[in-house]
Amino acid sequence: MKSDRHFFKELRFRQLRALVELSRQKTFSAMASALGLSVVSAWRQVRSIEEEFGVQLLVTNGQQVALTEDGRALVEMAQPLVESFLSLRAVFEDRQSKVPRKLTVAAPAGVLSDALPEPVTMFRRKFPNVELRLMDRPSRAAAAALLAGQADIAIVGLTMADELPAAAAIHPLTRYPIHLLCRADHALANAKRITVKQITRYPLVLSSEDTSDRAQVDLTFARAGVLDRLNVAISATRLPLITGYVALGFGVALLAPGMASPPKAKRGQMPIVWRDVSNLFGYEDLVLLQRKGRFELPHIKAFRELVEAAFRTEATVPRDTAPSASEK
Numbered sequence: 001m002k003s004d005r006h007f008f009k010e011l012r013f014r015q016l017r018a019l020v021e022l023s024r025q026k027t028f029s030a031m032a033s034a035l036g037l038s039v040v041s042a043w044r045q046v047r048s049i050e051e052e053f054g055v056q057l058l059v060t061n062g063q064q065v066a067l068t069e070d071g072r073a074l075v076e077m078a079q080p081l082v083e084s085f086l087s088l089r090a091v092f093e094d095r096q097s098k099v100p101r102k103l104t105v106a107a108p109a110g111v112l113s114d115a116l117p118e119p120v121t122m123f124r125r126k127f128p129n130v131e132l133r134l135m136d137r138p139s140r141a142a143a144a145a146l147l148a149g150q151a152d153i154a155i156v157g158l159t160m161a162d163e164l165p166a167a168a169a170i171h172p173l174t175r176y177p178i179h180l181l182c183r184a185d186h187a188l189a190n191a192k193r194i195t196v197k198q199i200t201r202y203p204l205v206l207s208s209e210d211t212s213d214r215a216q217v218d219l220t221f222a223r224a225g226v227l228d229r230l231n232v233a234i235s236a237t238r239l240p241l242i243t244g245y246v247a248l249g250f251g252v253a254l255l256a257p258g259m260a261s262p263p264k265a266k267r268g269q270m271p272i273v274w275r276d277v278s279n280l281f282g283y284e285d286l287v288l289l290q291r292k293g294r295f296e297l298p299h300i301k302a303f304r305e306l307v308e309a310a311f312r313t314e315a316t317v318p319r320d321t322a323p324s325a326s327e328k
């Protein structure tokens with residue numbers, strides 16, 4: 001049996017970091033590139049951990065790498081240690097005021113425009129010397145920016161179709177029901193009952209495929225066995241664009257509208273009806289993500305708390321303008 005002293009001599013931080021990074025990158029070449037290593041060196045780092053613990057941590061399929069059950073367990077334990085160590089210098093320098101304070105927040109356009117103006121204004125007033133940067137990204141791209149170290153905070157939508165990022169600490173903010181949007185003269189506007197299959201009869205105006213609510217909508221259609229029947233007339237990222245084409249009669253929309261309210265109809269334009277169809281299509285949960293295990297700098301903590309407070313006091317779900325839909 002190896003002594004503790006020998007164990008810690010053999011098991012080094014860079015080896016654990018390599019394993020954690022491999023769990024994110026999925027290939028040795030991508031992991032090596034992220035860490036500035038050669039592929040051979042990256043491979044040796046992970047293999048040395050397998051030798052130390054006497055277990056298989058991964059399996060390979062061509063270029064792709066998947067963790068074994070033991071590998072996933074070790075990553076789960078090692079990740080907070082790696083993240084804490086990586087953030088140690090930033091915390092130390094922040095306390096000594098050696099570097100300018102920065103904060104980068106990644107979030108979808110709707111969150112930036114509807115939910116963040118008040119927290120951002122309050123934060124800038126309280127921390128005028130912090131360099132605040134906002135990144136307009138769809139939910140999945142915002143989460144990816146956080147995990148890649150390009151953002152300190154990501155505010156994203158998560159649905160049943162999304163895999164929870166193991167490397168992220170999740171702070172729930174609110175829940176948005178999926179809504180059906182259609183013109184007031186559409187057959188679905190006043191229908192007493194709506195079914196998933198019924199909606200497939202009409203052209204659809206949907207969020208882009210890299211958004212979480214679109215993934216949830218597609219998952220529902222797939223489970224109903226009708227995904228291949230969809231006539232997607234338009235895919236868009238901006239709510240005004242979606243509502244504009246719904247008003248023009250291009251189709252019906254399915255999305256989680258967030259904090260947005262139904263827009264007023266323009267003169268001579270048919271009003272749009274918003275119906276809660278969450279009993280059919282579910283919800284989008286809005287959450288704030290941070291890297292798990294990292295020390296939270298005071299100004300980052302302050303921003304997170306401002307955002308959480310804003311969602312505790314805001315009415316976040318738009319009112320329906322028609323009775324709730326229900327499945328047969």
